[in-house]
Amino acid sequence: MLELNKDVIFLILEELKNDRKSLYSCLLINKTWCEMTVPILWKIPGLNYLNYNNNKKIRLLNVILLHLSEESRNILKDQGIKFFTTTKYQRPFFNYINFWRSLNLHLIEEILNVSIEQSKISIVRNEILKLFINKNTKFIELYIPQKFNYQIHLISGVENCFSELEYLCCDANIDQNILRGLSKIIKSIKKLRFKDIMQYNDRNKNIGIISLIETQENLEDICFNCYSNVRDESYCVSLEESLIKKANSIQHLKLDWTPTTNILSYLVNLTCLDINLSLINFSLMKLPHYTNWNNLKNISLPVLEILRTQQVPSKILANLIENTKGYLTEISICYEGVDNKRLIQAIYENCPNLKYLKLSFINNDITELEKLLIKCKHLSGLVIIIFENEPDWDNLFKVLISSSPINLFKFKFSSFKTLKLETLKFFFDNWKDRHPILLQTNSLYSLYSANTERQQQINNLVETYKKKGIVKTYDVYWQIHTIEDFEWEKTF
Numbered sequence: 001m002l003e004l005n006k007d008v009i010f011l012i013l014e015e016l017k018n019d020r021k022s023l024y025s026c027l028l029i030n031k032t033w034c035e036m037t038v039p040i041l042w043k044i045p046g047l048n049y050l051n052y053n054n055n056k057k058i059r060l061l062n063v064i065l066l067h068l069s070e071e072s073r074n075i076l077k078d079q080g081i082k083f084f085t086t087t088k089y090q091r092p093f094f095n096y097i098n099f100w101r102s103l104n105l106h107l108i109e110e111i112l113n114v115s116i117e118q119s120k121i122s123i124v125r126n127e128i129l130k131l132f133i134n135k136n137t138k139f140i141e142l143y144i145p146q147k148f149n150y151q152i153h154l155i156s157g158v159e160n161c162f163s164e165l166e167y168l169c170c171d172a173n174i175d176q177n178i179l180r181g182l183s184k185i186i187k188s189i190k191k192l193r194f195k196d197i198m199q200y201n202d203r204n205k206n207i208g209i210i211s212l213i214e215t216q217e218n219l220e221d222i223c224f225n226c227y228s229n230v231r232d233e234s235y236c237v238s239l240e241e242s243l244i245k246k247a248n249s250i251q252h253l254k255l256d257w258t259p260t261t262n263i264l265s266y267l268v269n270l271t272c273l274d275i276n277l278s279l280i281n282f283s284l285m286k287l288p289h290y291t292n293w294n295n296l297k298n299i300s301l302p303v304l305e306i307l308r309t310q311q312v313p314s315k316i317l318a319n320l321i322e323n324t325k326g327y328l329t330e331i332s333i334c335y336e337g338v339d340n341k342r343l344i345q346a347i348y349e350n351c352p353n354l355k356y357l358k359l360s361f362i363n364n365d366i367t368e369l370e371k372l373l374i375k376c377k378h379l380s381g382l383v384i385i386i387f388e389n390e391p392d393w394d395n396l397f398k399v400l401i402s403s404s405p406i407n408l409f410k411f412k413f414s415s416f417k418t419l420k421l422e423t424l425k426f427f428f429d430n431w432k433d434r435h436p437i438l439l440q441t442n443s444l445y446s447l448y449s450a451n452t453e454r455q456q457q458i459n460n461l462v463e464t465y466k467k468k469g470i471v472k473t474y475d476v477y478w479q480i481h482t483i484e485d486f487e488w489e490k491t492f
Contacts, residue, residue, distance in 0.1 A: 009036055042099035043109075044141075057111040064111075064128060067097050072127040078413060079123050081116075097131050101138070105152075106145035108132075114408035118351050125150065128317025135160045144170035144178070154182030169193035172209060172224075185217040191221040197256070206235060210242040221252035223274075236260045243267075254308075259295040267304065270301050271327075277311040278335065299323060308332040314339055318346040326350060329378075332358035344368040348375040349395035353408075358383035363392040366399055373403040381410035391415050393423040401430040414442035418454050421461060428465040443476075 004012075009032065017040055026037040046058065052060075065083050068076075076083065081125045088453060108128060112121050129150070132139075135157035142165055152158065165186050170179075173192040194209060213219065222243065240263040243250060247266035254274035264270070293316045300323040307328060311450070317333055320342075328351045333343075344365060347354065354376040361384045373379065384396075400411075413419065419441055431437060439462070442454075455476065462474040 042096045044102040054114045057114050061111040061115045066092050076195040102141035103139045104143040133161045137161050139166040146171040146289045149175040167191045169196045171198045176208030179212045183211040187217045189216045193223045195225045197224050197226040213242045218249050219246045223254040226256035262295050264299045272306040274308040275413040306330040311335045314343040318343045330356040340365050348372040356381040360385045366395050370399045370403045377405045379405050380407040383412040386415040393420045397427040410438045412440040418443040428470045439474045
């Protein structure tokens with residue numbers, strides 16, 4: 001039998017790295033394939049652990065426990081914790097732990113909670129963390145769960161273990177001493193994600209976050225997610241001031257609050273900006289520090305490529321877009337107000353390379369949309385959220401048929417009312433000899449009225465045009481507030 005060179009096998013496995021089913025088949029080819037496939041499968045174990053049932057979690061824990069040293073097994077045994085009943089103990093053929101490159105402490109906590117008595121979890125956790133954090137392991141990703149208080153920065157060998165760490169994601173309400181400790185040993189993080197930012201008028205509540213930010217040598221991407229209505233100005237100021245010190249390296253920024261300083265004027269290399277105020281209560285938006293847009297006015301972001309916002313006024317967005325230099329390829333903006341004329345004008349006058357656009361929409365915007373379709377010739381994905389009780393579907397689809405650039409074939413429409421069947425048929429009939437459509441629709445009316453008959457008629461119509469090659473994919477997404485902007489880019 002012809003044997004492939006290892007370099008060729010490696011290239012094949014690289015192509016299959018996200019196809020776990022095929023990778024499992026590769027294990028069975030021969031010893032060489034097996035030895036080269038196992039490290040890929042175990043690089044990020046528990047990738048979809050949220051879908052794991054308890055049996056899967058227990059099996060994963062059993063594999064981990066097989067790697068315990070004799071010393072650790074004796075420690076557990078002395079505490080009355082017996083995992084191994086046979087006198088003969090044999091370690092796995094592979095050291096799977098050494099293949100891990102992503103350490104998800106949330107996953108570790110999950111498998112402990114379903115497998116171990118509550119009173120003994122801390123004892124088992126101590127020994128398991130020694131397996132993962134030592135001088136012989138190396139991680140590039142680290143996930144720390146909510147309310148985590150284990151002082152991992154004090155474990156022997158942690159300096160080597162995290163010396164090449166590039167990504168850290170954690171809940172902001174963990175023990176700040178952990179983050180301060182990690183900041184003293186980790187300098188290589190490129191991406192930081194802080195979840196559940198709690199707004200306190202107390203610098204000590206984010207001192208670990210600030211320390212971790214300021215000690216990174218090449219921080220490129222940072223995200224702050226805030227799930228509460230409260231936005232404390234001084235808390236935000238301290239975080240933004242720490243980012244200013246990293247202005248030259250930061251390229252991606254996500255904030256869940258209105259900028260409280262002139263931080264954006266420092267971020268001259270920013271390529272992606274995401275400001276999401278959707279979780280702020282509308283009554284709070286009347287308070288001055290929630291609606292002070294001064295720090296977004298007259299900002300110049302010359303290399304900005306991606307702009308995503310929610311509840312930022314259209315006037316502010318128009319100014320921002322006008323001060324870019326034509327590099328924007330993705331714009332996703334929602335709930336920006338009802339006067340979009342200037343905003344749409346700013347887009348088609350300043351974004352010749354635009355590929356994806358998400359926009360809130362009213363009937364009066366159709367004329368400006370037509371100009372945008374004509375000028376933005378590279379547009380391939382369009383998401384329209386219509387805030388009208390009676391959408392003008394007829395004119396909207398006429399404009400899409402007559403003016404859509406040749407690359408545009410991905411559409412999403414979200415509205416209160418269901419699409420008109422006859423208008424959709426007209427759209428399909430006039431889309432012949434073009435790229436097959438990827439279509440997603442979303443109707444709050446259908447959701448609450450349970451108008452399944454109308455939706456079934458649409459489904460039947462779409463199936464007819466799938467057979468004709470006009471439509472490639474269609475689905476209905478009911479949750480307007482969680483709709484992903486352009487996930488079909490990754491699928492097709």
